[in-house]
Amino acid sequence: xxxxxxxxxxxxxxxxxxxxxxxxxxxxxxxxxxxxxxxxxxxxxxxxxxxxxxxxxxxxxxxxxxxxxxxxxxxxxxxxxxxxxxxxxxxxxxxxxxxxxxxxxxxxxxxxxxxxxxxxxxxxxxxxxxxxxxxxxxxxxxxxxxxxxxxxxxxxxxxxxxxxxxxxxxxxxxxxxxxxxxxxxxxxxxxxxxxxxxxxxxxxxxxxxxxxxxxxxxxxxxxxxxxxxxxxxxxxxxxxxxxxxxxxxxxxxxxxxxxxxxxxxxxxxxxxxxxxxxxxxxxxxxxxx
Amino acid sequence: xxxxxxxxxxxxxxxxxxxxxxxxxxxxxxxxxxxxxxxxxxxxxxxxxxxxxxxxxxxxxxxxxxxxxxxxxxxxxxxxxxxxxxxxxxxxxxxxxxxxxxxxxxxxxxxxxxxxxxxxxxxxxxxxxxxxxxxxxxxxxxxxxxxxxxxxxxxxxxxxxxxxxxxxxxxxxxxxxxxxxxxxxxxxxxxxxxxxxxxxxxxxxxxxxxxxxxxxxxxxxxxxxxxxxxxxxxxxxxxxxxxxxxxxxxxxxxxxxxxxx
Amino acid sequence: xxxxxxxxxxxxxxxxxxxxxxxxxxxxxxxxxxxxxxxxxxxxxxxxxxxxxxxxxxxxxxxxxxxxxxxxxxxxxxxxxxxxxxxxxxxxxxxxxxxxxxxxxxxxxxxxxxxxxxxxxxxxxxxxxxxxxxxxxxxxxxxxxxxxxxxxxxxxxxxxxxxxxxxxxxxxxxxxxxxxxxxxxxxxxxxxxxxxxxxxxxxxxxxxxxxxxxxxxxxxxxxxxxxxxxxxxxxxxxxxxxxxxxxxxxxxxxxxxxxxxxxxxxxxxxxxxxxxxxxxxxxxxxxxxxxxxxxxxxxxx
Numbered sequence: 107x108x109x110x111x112x113x114x115x116x117x118x119x120x121x122x123x124x125x126x127x128x129x130x131x132x133x134x135x136x137x138x139x140x141x142x143x144x145x146x147x148x149x150x151x152x153x154x155x156x157x158x159x160x161x162x163x164x165x166x167x168x169x170x171x172x173x174x175x176x177x178x179x180x181x182x183x184x185x186x187x188x189x190x191x192x193x194x195x196x197x198x199x200x201x202x203x204x205x206x207x208x209x210x211x212x213x214x215x216x217x218x219x220x221x222x223x224x225x226x227x228x229x230x231x232x233x234x235x236x237x238x239x240x241x242x243x244x245x246x247x248x249x250x251x252x253x254x255x256x257x258x259x260x261x262x263x264x265x266x267x268x269x270x271x272x273x274x275x276x277x278x279x280x281x282x283x284x285x286x287x288x289x290x291x292x293x294x295x296x297x298x299x300x301x302x303x304x305x306x307x308x309x310x311x312x313x314x315x316x317x318x319x320x321x322x323x324x325x326x327x328x329x330x331x332x333x334x335x336x337x338x339x340x341x342x343x344x345x346x347x348x349x350x351x352x353x354x355x356x357x358x359x360x361x362x363x364x365x366x367x368x369x370x371x372x373x374x375x376x377x378x379x380x381x382x383x384x385x386x387x388x389x390x391x392x393x394x395x
Numbered sequence: 396x397x398x399x400x401x402x403x404x405x406x407x408x409x410x411x412x413x414x415x416x417x418x419x420x421x422x423x424x425x426x427x428x429x430x431x432x433x434x435x436x437x438x439x440x441x442x443x444x445x446x447x448x449x450x451x452x453x454x455x456x457x458x459x460x461x462x463x464x465x466x467x468x469x470x471x472x473x474x475x476x477x478x479x480x481x482x483x484x485x486x487x488x489x490x491x492x493x494x495x496x497x498x499x500x501x502x503x504x505x506x507x508x509x510x511x512x513x514x515x516x517x518x519x520x521x522x523x524x525x526x527x528x529x530x531x532x533x534x535x536x537x538x539x540x541x542x543x544x545x546x547x548x549x550x551x552x553x554x555x556x557x558x559x560x561x562x563x564x565x566x567x568x569x570x571x572x573x574x575x576x577x578x579x580x581x582x583x584x585x586x587x588x589x590x591x592x593x594x595x596x597x598x599x600x601x602x603x604x605x606x607x608x609x610x611x612x613x614x615x616x617x618x619x620x621x622x623x624x625x626x627x628x629x630x631x632x633x634x635x636x637x638x639x640x641x642x643x644x645x646x647x648x649x650x651x652x653x654x655x656x
Numbered sequence: 657x658x659x660x661x662x663x664x665x666x667x668x669x670x671x672x673x674x675x676x677x678x679x680x681x682x683x684x685x686x687x688x689x690x691x692x693x694x695x696x697x698x699x700x701x702x703x704x705x706x707x708x709x710x711x712x713x714x715x716x717x718x719x720x721x722x723x724x725x726x727x728x729x730x731x732x733x734x735x736x737x738x739x740x741x742x743x744x745x746x747x748x749x750x751x752x753x754x755x756x757x758x759x760x761x762x763x764x765x766x767x768x769x770x771x772x773x774x775x776x777x778x779x780x781x782x783x784x785x786x787x788x789x790x791x792x793x794x795x796x797x798x799x800x801x802x803x804x805x806x807x808x809x810x811x812x813x814x815x816x817x818x819x820x821x822x823x824x825x826x827x828x829x830x831x832x833x834x835x836x837x838x839x840x841x842x843x844x845x846x847x848x849x850x851x852x853x854x855x856x857x858x859x860x861x862x863x864x865x866x867x868x869x870x871x872x873x874x875x876x877x878x879x880x881x882x883x884x885x886x887x888x889x890x891x892x893x894x895x896x897x898x899x900x901x902x903x904x905x906x907x908x909x910x911x912x913x914x915x916x917x918x919x920x921x922x923x924x925x926x927x928x929x930x931x932x933x934x935x936x937x938x939x940x941x942x943x944x945x946x947x948x949x950x951x952x953x954x955x956x957x
Contacts, residue, residue: 155565300434300592301637302649309646327566334640370570372599374622374638380574381599384567449851473857486848490870492675499866500856525668528675546852
């Protein structure tokens, strides 16, 4: 199955031959090599272990690669705009307003000295909406209700350290979705949360994405979670995409890495005396494997 | 082998008191693998810390091999009970080589044949002698965790307390480390208490488990009962459902299980 | 890779010594890239060389002057590179021998104050409770006095002389090191590796000495190096006030003091030792900055 989206015609995002390199003292390290995929208004999961390049890919799309990283791509087409060739002003207009990102730990992505509600209101005003303070506040409250926070008044006035992890992530989602983006990139958004809270946050994400017809890139190391939550899954290893498949048909995956990864997970339903381990084939790192 | 009766742990005083563990009791037979499952704040790690002696303000009765444990622990205890910590990046001293890390317990307890013990420990966890003089930052996460396990084993304990030993590891490395832990348990006849938030890992490693929430044991059940999807308590059922994967309809039925008064 | 680099950079060291040398080599390679830090090191090494080889390098005596009628107050020339002072002594020779005194002061202060600071700080941070309170209040008391004033008071009580100056400066130098050591200890006190050591039955002394101190050491060393400049200046200040090294010892501060009277017409007498103090202080500062960049674990990735 190709990595191209199977939506009605033009994909929302199309990445062609993305490469990200980091110069280090011992040479050039390629975190991402030749990654190509496209995305429609669907939920796409990118799964990989640490070092697979999945987070770097997500950030490269948004132009958030930290220096001295170098990003090269034949094209990163977002709704007609080539992000690799756009000027800084257009990138700023797109980033946040049309493509948003939710990261792993709200402790580190929320401003600790600003009230939570004010941060959401600021996000609203920052992305081209000429709005007064009162209107921004009303919209922020609406968003807090949309992410199912029960007493939005109290949470609006709270500081980030006063809310729990799950609530912090909901606030992040509210903040990132208030400008009404078309694409949301979520980098391990629920990895730091307890499993029941994880499910609740994912349900909110699910609803918001379907209600607004957004595209979602869900980056995670949790293969089972991605398979049950997303529509399609990309498996990354060593900076490359090894396999693409429909989430429902993940158990029919053919690449030995994917099969290996699926097999070595302990499962409640399938007891095993010993977990099969993954034998890494160096050929997987070769281009064209 | 291990008996916990009416364990209570309170942090802080007066209005700020947090009742981290409330009236927890369970038994672990010799040679058994017992799981303690719960979400964050459930108190499962606190139970382990009380057992290990790292936390001294607990009340209740703790017994290991029929001997009551007091506030402080002695040499005999350390030779019988050891612990493997969660974060492989935090449980090894960044300025010590693997050799130094393994030599320390040998030196503290003045054991003989230090050299042979160190080499044997490295061998047992699947690391060869070539890792002996590396520093932790020269090791991968899985390798660090193996060193932590080797360190725990070098005193030849009978009980291992495992505090989320694979939570910080990649899935493929997790499988290797879990297999290693099972092999060591078999070969040495050890008793494990495994603390984890991951129900699948606990179901794989343990025959019996206790589910904790807000400091209390909600239910004790066997892994078989878990696999048969037959837990008795609603909280356990909810935890099990959430652990099986994303199910939109199921999420709507989730409840908030607050602490009982 | 050359054979030597391979020995140091291998990731499979075969002995403790090889592992330690490897780590030192990597630190040196990182340090070497900072040009200013290397400059600082060079200055310090020149100071040390001058101190060791003072007898060889100095063309004249540092304490005995020449002919008081013809050789007083001579400007810098080929015969006397830095000129002579009012006692007809060759200033260059005095500078060279003064290097020995400066190095002595700096080394002795470091050797005395660093262990005190480390001990107090780690004990306070590790044990907490009343031990922490008592030790920190003592530290606060010493910190409350400006260093030069307290040094003055000590020297006034103990009598002038370079040994007493060293003691006085050392006594006032340790509090910041204790603070730094305590702060570092607090951050690592509850780390899992410390817990693991406790669980093996390690005594507090063993944990502090073997686990805590190695981690505090680099911050304290950096602070000590950066302090050296201040120590030199304090010693110079004491010398300037006549309370440090006593004449005819060629202590740089005292030289500046005695040259003060002649500053307008015979500028070299006070200026040259002043420049020497400046250069050495700068050298230690650059070295300290460079060490911090290398030893700071956050920068060590």
